Amino acid sequence: MTEPLLRLDHVTKRFRGLVATNDVSLAVPEGAICSLIGPNGAGKSTIFNLVTGYLPVSEGEIHFAGRRIDGLSTRAISHLGVARAFQIAKPFPDLSVEDNVRIGALFGREGPRDVERETEQAIALCGLEPLRDRQALGLTVGNLRRLELARAIAARPLLLLADEPCAGLNPSETDEVIEILRRIRERGITVLLVEHDMGAVMRVSDSIFVIDAGRKIAEGTPVEVAADPKVIAAYLGTPVED
Ligand SMILES: Nc1ncnc2c1ncn2[C@@H]1O[C@H](COP(=O)(O)OP(=O)(O)OP(=O)(O)O)[C@@H](O)[C@H]1O
Numbered sequence: 184m185t186e187p188l189l190r191l192d193h194v195t196k197r198f199r200g201l202v203a204t205n206d207v208s209l210a211v212p213e214g215a216i217c218s219l220i221g222p223n224g225a226g227k228s229t230i231f232n233l234v235t236g237y238l239p240v241s242e243g244e245i246h247f248a249g250r251r252i253d254g255l256s257t258r259a260i261s262h263l264g265v266a267r268a269f270q271i272a273k274p275f276p277d278l279s280v281e282d283n284v285r286i287g288a289l290f291g292r293e294g295p296r297d298v299e300r301e302t303e304q305a306i307a308l309c310g311l312e313p314l315r316d317r318q319a320l321g322l323t324v325g326n327l328r329r330l331e332l333a334r335a336i337a338a339r340p341l342l343l344l345a346d347e348p349c350a351g352l353n354p355s356e357t358d359e360v361i362e363i364l365r366r367i368r369e370r371g372i373t374v375l376l377v378e379h380d381m382g383a384v385m386r387v388s389d390s391i392f393v394i395d396a397g398r399k400i401a402e403g404t405p406v407e408v409a410a411d412p413k414v415i416a417a418y419l420g421t422p423v424e425d
Pocket residue numbers: 198201202203221222223224225226227228229230
């Protein structure tokens with residue numbers, strides 16, 4: 184079996200008395216779109232913060248692209264090819280969309296880079312051509328989300344951590360984000376998604392990890408997870424229709 188791109192082995196994160204991530208093991212295969220779902224406070228963002236090195240693990244190991252990365256700095260992990268697209272984008276407000284994406288291309292994974300080509304590709308992939316000269320200030324939530332995804336992928340990551348990219352979007356904007364995520368995967372970037380929009384998760388994911396109170400309680404394809412009684416009890420409440 185080929186080694187997954189990202190692997191968490193028995194990862195625990197404690198904040199004083201609170202166990203935010205409790206002995207979580209999971210593997211994200213290269214080329215997949217995987218999702219982390221679970222109720223508010225389940226520990227999904229904490230997992231992102233551990234993978235990016237923003238928080239140190241309390242126990243366990245994280246491996247990425249064949250290297251152990253827990254204990255490395257956020258900068259070192261970004262250089263290895265992990266990028267995160269935040270739910271609340273914080274672009275440079277006075278700069279254009281294009282310059283904000285270019286800044287993403289100036290950082291990120293180490294190795295040869297062509298900043299202009301990466302900028303152009305990310306703008307095209309996220310459908311931002313008509314907005315390239317617009318100031319980031321004043322963009323709609325949907326366009327800010329696309330800018331945030333473009334900025335992140337311009338950094339040429341191997342793995343994109345996408346933090347609730349569909350939050351607050353209307354159905355057509357959500358469809359656009361799903362299309363963008365699929366195009367990102369087609370470009371060879373593996374995606375790990377945290378998302379509360381279950382319709383979007385079910386449509387876009389190859390596999391899903393379900394987190395509840397810090398623990399992984401289920402994993403599988405969307406169909407498997409939607410039918411899992413533990414998941415329905417903890418999170419979904421009612422079966423999800425495709
Ligand atoms: N820096 C921190 N210090 C103390 N407790 C924290 C910290 N970060 C998260 N927590 C706690 O850890 C638990 C998991 O939080 P986390 O943000 O990972 O959940 P989540 O699944 O991402 O929730 P949501 O869906 O609401 O974003 C919560 O109880 C939260 O209050």
